[in-house]
Amino acid sequence: MIKKGRHSEVVIYSDFVIKKFKAYLYSNFLKEKTALNKLKKYNFVPQIIESIEKELIIKMEKVEGIELRIIIKNSNDTKFLLNIFKIIFKICFILDIEGIYKDEWNRPFKHVIINDKTIKIIDFDRCLICSEKKNLPQFLSFVFNFFNLYKDYKQTLIEYIQFLEKQISAYKTFGKP
Ligand SMILES: Nc1ncnc2c1ncn2[C@@H]1O[C@H](COP(=O)(O)OP(=O)(O)O)[C@@H](O)[C@H]1O
Numbered sequence: 001m002i003k004k005g006r007h008s009e010v011v012i013y014s015d016f017v018i019k020k021f022k023a024y025l026y027s028n029f030l031k032e033k034t035a036l037n038k039l040k041k042y043n044f045v046p047q048i049i050e051s052i053e054k055e056l057i058i059k060m061e062k063v064e065g066i067e068l069r070i071i072i073k074n075s076n077d078t079k080f081l082l083n084i085f086k087i088i089f090k091i092c093f094i095l096d097i098e099g100i101y102k103d104e105w106n107r108p109f110k111h112v113i114i115n116d117k118t119i120k121i122i123d124f125d126r127c128l129i130c131s132e133k134k135n136l137p138q139f140l141s142f143v144f145n146f147f148n149l150y151k152d153y154k155q156t157l158i159e160y161i162q163f164l165e166k167q168i169s170a171y172k173t174f175g176k177p
């Protein structure tokens with residue numbers, strides 16, 4: 001099966017996938033390769049198997065499950081959704097510690113894939129390797145908007161984000177002289 005992404009073509013085999021970037025998108029290839037390599041110690045990203053620079057190809061683990069957008073569309077169970085969001089909060093926290101800003105958390109619908117064992121995040125080709133921009137605030141804003149909380153709890157959200165920023169920097173420097 002072949003899926004056409006905005007920047008690539010993804011060929012799905014029985015137990016891996018091959019993402020081939022469009023010819024002029026070397027920097028997208030490089031970003032995804034760097035992010036997947038940096039994050040390979042975590043099981044919330046597809047494990048990178050191989051990358052071929054001159055063909056702009058990344059071979060990686062096939063992620064199976066249901067996209068978040070389908071769960072959101074079909075579930076009226078707020079508690080269930082909140083449990084999923086809570087796991088994504090943890091993933092965003094780790095991404096912030098690792099200094100990989102995925103962006104796109106304001107539209108997390110197709111990049112979060114859920115099955116009965118794991119939640120995985122795909123598509124890192126637009127990420128920024130930097131520590132200034134944070135995933136968690138962006139995803140928290142999405143969740144607050146999603147539950148229509150944004151207006152009433154804007155100040156709470158801002159304070160919580162400031163608290164998290166301190167936590168993230170504390171974890172980042174943990175163990176370093
Ligand atoms: N590791 C993977 N496992 C399973 N399906 C994948 C994987 N990576 C991508 N896909 C599928 O291919 C589609 C396009 O991939 P994506 O990384 O979003 O491409 P692009 O960056 O070009 O938009 C995804 O929406 C998903 O359906």
Ligand SMILES: [Mg+2]
Pocket residue numbers: 005006007123124125126
């Ligand atoms: Mg992409």
